[in-house]
Amino acid sequence: MAQPAASAALKAQLRDRFVGQNLNNVPTPSIVLDLAKLEVNCKRMLDATERLGLLWRAHIKTHKTTELTRLQVGDDRATTVSIMTSTVLEAESITPLLKEYQAAGRAVNLLLAFPLFPSAIPRLARISSTLGPSSLSLMIDHPSQLAAATTLTSHPTPHPPLLFLKIDAGYGRAGIRPTSPACLSLIDAALEAERSGSVILHGVYCHAGHSYSARKDWEGMEYLAAEFAGLAGPAEYIRKQRPGRDVVLSVGATPSATSVQNLVFLEDGKGEEDGSASEVRRLWGVLRDGGFKLEVHAGVYPTLDMQQLATHARDASLMTxxxxxxxxxxxxxxxxxxxxxxxxxxxxxxxxxxxxxxxxxxxxxxxxxxxxxxxxxxxxxxxxxxxxxxxxxxxxxxxxxxxxxxxxxxxxxxxxxxxxxxxxxxxxxxxxxxxxHSCVAGACYDYYLVVDSRNKGREDEVVDIWPRWRGW
Structure with missing residues (x-):
């Protein structure tokens, strides 16, 4: 796992070198973040999910930093720190922060948002042992991954992982088709494994990566509605097999997840509801009446980029x-x-x-x-x-x-x-x-130079350095 002391020493060295420098005097190329804009983008997401009664899970793979993760999860101790990573290294690197939140009395849950591959099990077992029960979630879309997940408790940890069933809701990258016999069969197998105490089937998950192709105002809400509709069938099947149990429906990609901000915009009387917004509200009502828990997730929304600007996922007043x-x-x-x-x-x-x-x-x-x-x-x-x-x-x-x-x-x-x-x-x-695409743009850099455009007359002055984790 990442060594906090080593990371702190590196950050201190970088801060001594760069903080106070003007961007015109630092080496190029460098990657730069504006703290003022990050805070606004993160707060909009936290405020929207709180007002709409949605669970929130922050993806940290875009930036791979402890500092921006803090902004994504906010300071509300009553909420669970639910995050997701794309690599095991990201999961290992964020574990010290999660321990910090636990010490402050805040629940945590870490999801590896990539279908489980067997070689990751030993490293994930160490994370589970460090964080404790119900802290680690895994993703499966194939019976062999389920078999691998059940071995986690054979490592030096007694904690069964929570499982999300990865559903392909139209993107075609990863996941199992929700209406396929293979999907129902995998649910049955996961519930059977749950009886042995080796796993806990927690919910169903999809990622609307194809929402990046949206081009019309508010079109992100159409993808959001399709995501919830795609998860409804598998979720209802789980509930049928296990009446009364909690099932989480987790949906997202930045265009579809951030489109929920449009609903807050409407509640504040700033626009007129269209058909896609009405359909999202209808689906939420049906799913909530059925006792399901609704979660949204996203990753690139704090930084944004040209791809996200092109989607027009939110009202123009919320994204320029x-x-x-x-x-x-x-x-x-x-x-x-x-x-x-x-x-x-x-x-x-x-x-x-x-x-x-x-x-x-x-x-x-x-x-x-x-x-x-x-x-x-x-x-x-x-x-x-x-x-x-x-x-x-x-x-x-x-x-x-x-x-x-x-x-x-x-x-x-x-x-x-x-x-x-x-x-x-x-x-x-x-x-x-x-x-x-800011996720890919940051990949070759070891750290971000952080500026703050609220510092009038010193907008180009480096105020902090955020080291990035690199590797897998």
Whole structure:
């Protein structure tokens, strides 16, 4: 497991080096988080789930830090600290924080949000032993994974893991089809294993990753409704086999999970309810009347990125380009006048695939490429302060400096718009790029530089360093 003392020593060294420095004076490329925006994004999610009576589970795989996990779970000691990770290393690294919460009297639950693979069992058993009963949840979508999960109690821990059955609600990445005979058979097997005391079937789970393709206002709610509808059948089958028992339905992906904020928006009288919102409310009523517990989960919502901006999952007042809390600081290494389309310039930044990630925003333009298809957009900062900001018609409408081409260490900035409106760039200029997908953009960095845009006149001053965990 991660060593807290070593992590604290590393953070202290990094803080001595960077805190108080201006972004214009730090090495590039670097990845930057804005604390003010992170706090707003996290609070909106916590407030919405509390007001709507939903359980909340924070995914921490986007950032892989202790500091941002604290913001995601909030300070309400009456609520369970429910988190999820994509790797065992993330689970090991966050265990000291979970122990801290337990010491303060707060319940915790850690879900490895990846279908269980047998080689992970020894490491997971150590986590379970450290955190105690009902603290570890596992995910299964195959009988062999169930067999592996039942071996956890044979390790030096007496605690049976909680199990989520992973359901494929249309994404096609992982999970079992909810209407398939294999799904019902796996439920039966899990309930039988539960009789022996080796596991506890806790609930059903799905992830609407395909909601990233949403493009219409509030379309995230349509995916949210489909997720709950897809889980209803398996959940009702579990209840039929075990009447009266608790069953959790856990749904999410940032576009669908954060769309619940629209319902708070409506309750505050700021809009008119559409059909998708009505359907979500109807499904919630049916499921709650049936005694089911409803949970939402999401991960990239604190930082946001160009993918999330493109989904229009929430009302425009709840998500604009100004809410994006992550950027990659890069330096202009060369400029190529007239090399671009219609005589525009191009520029080279020393930040390519490894610094920005190589995950596209789904191009739904006609013809292909008409919509945004770049690898990032320059934020209005520094030399590019006048760069156009993506508006409510993004990604169909987009302009200004964008990362038009990319290779390992090279990013080619291309200008989208009239030549006479081009924002000039010079060699040595520092720029900040809003990446397409912040999870992937952060993967090659050891730490985040944290700034706070509430510090007027010192918005570019580094106020903290958050080390990231790397590995599996």
């Amino acid at each position: 380009a100004d809410d994006i809390a992550v950027s990659v600081l890069a330096e202009v290494a060369s400029v190529y006048p007239f090399r671009g389309a219609n005589g525009t310039s191009e520029a080279l930044i020393a930040a390519g695939t490894l610094a920005l990630g190589r995950e596209p925003v789904t191009d739904k333009g006609t013809p292909p490429g008409k919509d945004y298809s770049a690898w990032g957009i320059l934020a209005p900062w520094g030399a590019a302060r006048a760069n156009p900001v993506p508006g409510p018609e993004f990604p169909r409408v987009h302009g200004g400096w964008q990362v038009g081409r990319i290779s390992q260490e090279h990013g080619i900035l291309t200008w989208h718009g009239p030549k006479e409106e081009e924002v000039p760039l010079r060699v040595g200029d520092k720029v900040r790029v809003w990446p397409n």
